[in-house]
Amino acid sequence: MEIRRNQERNIAVEVKDLKYTYSKGLPYEKEALVSVNLLVFEGEAIGVLGHTGSGKSTLIQHLNGILMPDSGEVKIFGEKINNDKKFLKNLRKIVGIVFQFPEDELFAETVYEDVSFGPKNLGLTKEEIDERVLTSLIEVGLNESYLTRSPFSLSGGEKRRVAIASILSMRPKILVLDEPTSGLDPLGREEILKLIKRLKNDKKVTIILVSHSMEDVLSLVDRVYILNKGKVVFGGDTVSIFKDKDSIEKFDLSIPEIFILGEELKKEGFNIEEPFRDVEIAKKEIIRNLK
Ligand code: ADP
Numbered sequence: 704m705e706i707r708r709n710q711e712r713n714i715a716v717e718v719k720d721l722k723y724t725y726s727k728g729l730p731y732e733k734e735a736l737v738s739v740n741l742l743v744f745e746g747e748a749i750g751v752l753g754h755t756g757s758g759k760s761t762l763i764q765h766l767n768g769i770l771m772p773d774s775g776e777v778k779i780f781g782e783k784i785n786n787d788k789k790f791l792k793n794l795r796k797i798v799g800i801v802f803q804f805p806e807d808e809l810f811a812e813t814v815y816e817d818v819s820f821g822p823k824n825l826g827l828t829k830e831e832i833d834e835r836v837l838t839s840l841i842e843v844g845l846n847e848s849y850l851t852r853s854p855f856s857l858s859g860g861e862k863r864r865v866a867i868a869s870i871l872s873m874r875p876k877i878l879v880l881d882e883p884t885s886g887l888d889p890l891g892r893e894e895i896l897k898l899i900k901r902l903k904n905d906k907k908v909t910i911i912l913v914s915h916s917m918e919d920v921l922s923l924v925d926r927v928y929i930l931n932k933g934k935v936v937f938g939g940d941t942v943s944i945f946k947d948k949d950s951i952e953k954f955d956l957s958i959p960e961i962f963i964l965g966e967e968l969k970k971e972g973f974n975i976e977e978p979f980r981d982v983e984i985a986k987k988e989i990i991r992n993l994k
Contacts (some may be wrong), residue, residue: 704776706777710750710858711745711769712744712745712747712853713745714742714743714744714745714780714781715746715779715876715909716741716742716743716766716780716781716783716909716911717742717743717776717778717819717876718740718741718775718776718777719740719775719776719777719810720724720738720739720774721736721739721740721765721770721772721777721889722738722739722772723735723736723770723773724773725761725934726775729923730872731786734933735751735758735761735933736761736762736933737932738775738932738933738934739762739933739934739935740935741928741932741935741938742931743911744878745780745907745962746907746909747874747901747925747926748899748901748909748910748912748923748924748925748927749910749911749912749925749927749928749930750765750914750920750923750928750941750949751911751912751913751927751930752902752916752920752927752929752930752954752956753884753912753929753930753931754955757931757932758932758933759881759913759930760881760933762796762930763786763800765777766779766798766800766879766911767792767795767879767945768784768786768791768794768795769800770785771784771786771907775849777796779798779877780876781900782889782940784817788935791854794847794962794980795875796873796874796875796876797876798875798876798879799870799871799873799877799879799882800870800878800879801867801872801878801879801880801883803881803882803885803961804885804886804933805863805867805870806854806859806862806863806866808866809854809855809865809866811854812834812853813850813851813852813854814845814850814851814852814853814854814857814865815836815850815851816871817866817897818836818839818872819832819835819836820837820841820869821869821870821872821873822872822873823834823950825873827957833958835872836868836872836873837850838872839868839869839871839872840868841869842867842868842871842901842902842906843864843865843869844864844894844898844927845864845868849861858891859887859888860888860892860894860895862891862897863895864894864895867895867898874898875908876909877908877909877910877911878902878909878911879911879913880906880910880911880912880913880983881913882913882914882915882916883895883899883912883914883919884914884919886962887915892919895973896900896922896923896981903923903972910923910924911982913942915954917945917957917958917959918959918961920941921945921959921961921962921981922981923978925940925941926940927939927940927941927944928976929954931954935949936954937954942978944956945958945962945978946966961980961982961985962978962979964979964985965978965984965985965988966978966979968988968989968992973988973992974992976987976988976991
């Protein structure tokens with residue numbers, strides 16, 4: 704695919720004046736996206752926030768052609784999404800979407816079968832498929848011993864990781880995750896956050912995170928877009944938004960406690976070099992100050 708450059712960074716996703724109405728022309732038609740504009744650079748992690756019904760899910764379904772714009776455009780690595788079958792097949796290799804509660808979609812008798820389903824449709828050899836399955840499992844923190852297990856015998860967190868592995872086995876360059884930690888226990892949540900960070904930092908996967916969890920957003924993404932009634936009402940740097948009282952109130956966000964701790968310590972005269980985006984950073988900064 705042709706790659707456009709902007710200030711030395713490739714543009715992974717470009718959405719321009721995107722409009723979408725459900726059941727158009729019918730008495731109960733619903734305008735879900737009024738006008739959405741956004742830009743995501745390759746290798747970046749962005750967050751999409753907004754109340755239920757603001758259009759997040761409708762937006763992400765446009766990123767791999769599940770929905771087609773009524774008007775406006777969606778470009779992935781410079782190419783405008785269209786209805787062509789071959790184009791869509793290729794697009795779905797590039798953009799992987801992990802929907803909410805993806806473990807509900809697991810269907811096969813073994814983990815191997817579930818994770819190999821995508822690659823099997825790509826015309827790869829058995830060796831290539833096996834290699835992808837195993838690599839994807841390792842990426843999500845599982846191992847070979849899971850291959851023959853039934854997905855239904857696994858814990859909630861493990862099931863979710865298998866579901867994510869089945870998307871990663873397509874080797875997407877852009878990974879969209881809709882509420883990836885919701886419903887998990889703290890340990891399961893931690894595993895998923897670590898996994899997303901690894902994909903971003905080590906594999907350079909572009910991440911689009913839809914989340915209600917301000918903790919997840921603060922810990923994972925560089926920039927956020929806030930949607931309201933089908934429009935982007937804010938786009939900006941993650942740390943700045945949590946520092947800005949007006950934005951917090953206006954967009955009805957909550958500030959993660961770990962972030963508040965960092966700001967309080969700074970006021971107390973601690974030399975805090977990095978905003979507290981997660982416990983690891985907080986630990987590092989506090990230990991440095993105590994030395
Ligand atoms: P979010 O993901 O932010 O909760 P959605 O994209 O699901 O928002 O919904 C945006 C708007 O579109 C809401 O008003 C919702 O009720 C409506 N909507 C979503 N899916 C459908 C559908 N399949 N048919 C009709 N209206 C829908």
